[in-house]
Amino acid sequence: MLNVKDISCNYGEIKVLENIDFGTNRGECIGIIGPNGSGKSTLLKAISKIIKPASGNIILCEKDISKMSSKDLAKNLAVVPQDTNVDFEFSCLDIVLMGRNPHIKRFGMESKKDYDVAYTCMEQTGTLHLKDRLISELSGGERQRVIIARALAQEPGVLLLDEPVSHLDINHQIEVLELIERLKKNNGLEVIMVIHDLNLAARYCDRLILLHENKILCAGRPEDVLTRDNIRKAFCANVLVRRHPLTGFVYITLLNSNEPKEKVSGKKVHLISGAGTGTQIMYSLLSKGYDVSAGVLNVLDSDYEAAMQLNIKTVIEAPFSPITPEAYAQNIEMMKNADVIVVSDVPVGWGNLKNLEAVSEIAGSKPVIMVEDEISTEKDFTNGEASKIREKIMSAGAVIAHGAGELPDIIKNKLDA
Numbered sequence: 001m002l003n004v005k006d007i008s009c010n011y012g013e014i015k016v017l018e019n020i021d022f023g024t025n026r027g028e029c030i031g032i033i034g035p036n037g038s039g040k041s042t043l044l045k046a047i048s049k050i051i052k053p054a055s056g057n058i059i060l061c062e063k064d065i066s067k068m069s070s071k072d073l074a075k076n077l078a079v080v081p082q083d084t085n086v087d088f089e090f091s092c093l094d095i096v097l098m099g100r101n102p103h104i105k106r107f108g109m110e111s112k113k114d115y116d117v118a119y120t121c122m123e124q125t126g127t128l129h130l131k132d133r134l135i136s137e138l139s140g141g142e143r144q145r146v147i148i149a150r151a152l153a154q155e156p157g158v159l160l161l162d163e164p165v166s167h168l169d170i171n172h173q174i175e176v177l178e179l180i181e182r183l184k185k186n187n188g189l190e191v192i193m194v195i196h197d198l199n200l201a202a203r204y205c206d207r208l209i210l211l212h213e214n215k216i217l218c219a220g221r222p223e224d225v226l227t228r229d230n231i232r233k234a235f236c237a238n239v240l241v242r243r244h245p246l247t248g249f250v251y252i253t254l255l256n257s258n259e260p261k262e263k264v265s266g267k268k269v270h271l272i273s274g275a276g277t278g279t280q281i282m283y284s285l286l287s288k289g290y291d292v293s294a295g296v297l298n299v300l301d302s303d304y305e306a307a308m309q310l311n312i313k314t315v316i317e318a319p320f321s322p323i324t325p326e327a328y329a330q331n332i333e334m335m336k337n338a339d340v341i342v343v344s345d346v347p348v349g350w351g352n353l354k355n356l357e358a359v360s361e362i363a364g365s366k367p368v369i370m371v372e373d374e375i376s377t378e379k380d381f382t383n384g385e386a387s388k389i390r391e392k393i394m395s396a397g398a399v400i401a402h403g404a405g406e407l408p409d410i411i412k413n414k415l416d417a
């Protein structure tokens with residue numbers, strides 16, 4: 001229904017958007033993301049005809065919006081602005097009825113149909129009980145829903161929202177975003193929203209458009225757009241991108257800046273871990289400036305995924321497979337090249353027993369630190385084999401760190417010794 005065709009926008013001499021090209025589909029929510037000043041609001045202004053693009057066209061319902069009257073435009077497209085404060089003492093019903101203006105004849109009065117539509121929109125947005133309240137007396141979340149009801153009363157096919165949840169607490173954020181989700185599903189609305197929170201964007205948008213330096217850096221499904229590289233390029237931010245184990249949506253964790261404050265130049269730590277027990281250790285050691293390697297990790301293991309995200313050199317093995325002699329030999333090689341070996345307290349079964357064996361082979365010649373977890377769970381699934389090898393490692397001089405937090409100091413002591 002909406003097609004943004006190769007538009008460029010300027011403010012005077014300053015180029016703000018260049019060659020922006022995309023279309024929307026029925027029942028789809030598109031999130032516009034990008035750093036401050038990348039042109040997100042300008043794009044919404046161009047689509048809602050507040051500013052005129054320097055070149056390109058915006059087609060709505062097969063018509064160029066530059067040739068549409070404001071009334072016609074408002075019947076097809078509604079905007080929920082960033083600032084929803086209303087200074088005047090209007091009741092919520094009056095506010096929602098304002099959305100009917102494009103449908104009311106000049107100097108005409110609201111008809112029964114206008115009231116019916118307003119009530120329906122208030123019902124859909126859960127605001128009908130607020131109809132006689134003054135808009136100025138509502139909470140931010142309630143006000144936001146009333147303003148969305150006003151936009152819906154225009155009966156648009158396309159809904160534009162400029163940062164609809166930025167002033168709301170987490171509970172009201174979810175409430176408003178779930179409302180938008182219902183509206184696109186039930187009413188077939190095409191939604192375009194500017195949104196700063198990348199995790200909410202990943203959760204609630206079907207497609208994302210990432211703006212950077214006036215252009216579209218990447219557009220597509222959230223998991224294709226929200227990659228570590230794209231985020232680094234657009235926001236200069238160092239992040240970890242994972243899939244949430246419960247929801248399946250990608251989520252982003254902001255890490256320290258790329259450069260550690262004090263670099264432990266050239267010192268290598270090889271990590272033996274698995275099942276997520278090494279993720280925190282990897283990050284903590286990288287942040288301190290160590291050159292970290294890891295092994296042997298099975299593809300799909302959460303430590304493997306973290307190692308890939310953090311660009312850690314890793315000996316890998318096929319998913320859910322025991323360690324092969326080749327991977328074992330590579331792991332030994334990496335340990336020989338390291339200054340310190342760190343072993344996380346991973347449960348050991350027959351498949352990963354070889355990792356412990358490799359450590360025991362090297363333990364006398366290198367400092368080995370065993371990181372013990374506070375949570376005491378079953379660690380040996382090998383009828384005592386793993387425990388025997390652990391004892392061998394300890395008797396060869398390994399030391400224990402109680403949690404990842406202690407690790408950097410212990411490593412430093414070992415290296416200084």
Ligand SMILES: Nc1ncnc2c1ncn2[C@@H]1O[C@H](COP(=O)(O)OP(=O)(O)OP(=O)(O)O)[C@@H](O)[C@H]1O
Binds near residue numbers: 014016036
């Ligand atoms: N009316 C204006 N006149 C001149 N320059 C403007 C005007 N409005 C915005 N700009 C500039 O255009 C660029 C894009 O602004 P825009 O508000 O579209 O960015 P944004 O991505 O929405 O930013 P934010 O995330 O901070 O809200 C910025 O450099 C801004 O300073």
